[in-house]
Amino acid sequence: MSITFHNTIVHVLDTSIGHYILSSKNLALEDEIEAFITKHIGHLFESNEVARAVFNEEGELFKMIKSYKEEDFYQFSCKIADKFFQYMLNDSYIKSGDVVVSSFTRNQENFLGIIKLNYREAFTHQMDEDGDGVATSLIKQRSIFSSNKIDEALLINKDSYEVWLLDKSKEKYLAQLLEIENHLSIKEKLVVVEHITNEVIEEHFTNPVEVITTLKSNIAEHIFENSSVPVAEVIKETFKDYKEVEEECMQKMEQCGFKDEQIVLTNPKEAKKYISHKLKTNTGVEIKLPTQMIHDIDFIEFINEPNGTISIVLKNIGEIINK
Incomplete structure (x- = not known):
């Protein structure tokens, strides 16, 4: 410059x-x-x-x-x-x-x-x-x-x-x-997109963690590849198996003026916040995971128990480091 x-x-x-x-x-x-x-x-x-x-x-x-x-x-x-x-x-x-x-x-x-x-x-x-x-x-x-x-x-x-x-x-x-x-700034636009999408996910999924993580992973992938977030494409990729949910989410995006939004980032460092995902249970346990790992059942598995609770199983751990 x-x-x-x-x-x-x-x-x-x-x-x-x-x-x-x-x-x-x-x-x-x-x-x-x-x-x-x-x-x-x-x-x-x-x-x-x-x-x-x-x-x-x-x-x-x-x-x-x-x-x-x-x-x-x-x-x-x-x-x-x-x-x-x-x-x-x-x-x-x-x-x-x-x-x-x-x-x-x-x-x-x-x-x-x-x-x-x-x-x-x-x-x-x-x-x-x-x-x-x-x-x-x-x-x-x-x-x-x-x-x-x-x-x-x-x-x-x-x-x-x-x-x-x-x-x-x-x-x-x-x-x-x-x-x-x-x-809105680029950062503020991303916050709006996340807020609307998370709202829809919380409404339609009993265990929203996996879907929210899919959303974060899709956003990060587009930022790394093209330094942009094509909103409609990200929504489609996130809800590809849930057409009605996708349509509802896009309606809410359209109401906020984001339906055809292509959020172009001037600084791709913004993607860093999407490469990891932090989970916190109501018992106070916190787990921070690489976003892409949360879909791999060889490393982590979420089990919906008959009593309505969720069990998290971490697998293939070679070493635990105390921090």
Whole structure:
């Protein structure tokens, strides 16, 4: 990924002091600082937690983007800072932080980036020197940024007006603040598909474990092979012996707008969560198994007992390791 920065600035949005502080100069992009910002931008393009969204074309931000010229960068960044801060003053639950506004080129496409760096608290040392030597104490620093994690950000393709939106805040306020029609992220789409399917499975199967595991295995296989989840195909594969259940599940998918959904993953690491399956019994016993093993009766067998309980038999175990 090649990124060339044109303008980058940081404004302080600390509600505890009652007003924001606008920087009068662009940020000096020394090597470590540039690497820090580049890392976060790269993650936004690759993360399955980022949603693709579209502007409300009547909204203020969209009009600002349409008329944007690079010589307007400073005024644009100040308007963004003001927009954030005024909203934050009305919602005390939104965390204080600094907002980084940047214009850059990535793979010959022009972008505007808005990244909110939320403050977190951490302890550091403080040294006071007097006639008797140096006294060291611990103090709490509040305006510390995480080097690995951001919760709120927006990337805008200035040419196509495509939007990448990350909002992991509890308030989920960015779409409203920036007048954007928010779509579900890839991760959120997968959660919806799983929820609907699991609901149908729990309703129709007395022992749903095997069917749920089949679902997870089918999802993982498609992600590994094509970095995508074709919803209709996965449902058909999961319920191939139960046509009525398949049709009911697809009806529910259609009601939620997922019937013809092809969920394309930007990061195939999402498949990792599907390669194992954890079982927990009402007696407190937990078993974690490779997903594909759960169908192999040479290794595990589920037995429905006459009294309505379930027995689990683990087979061909060569060694038990205490962890």
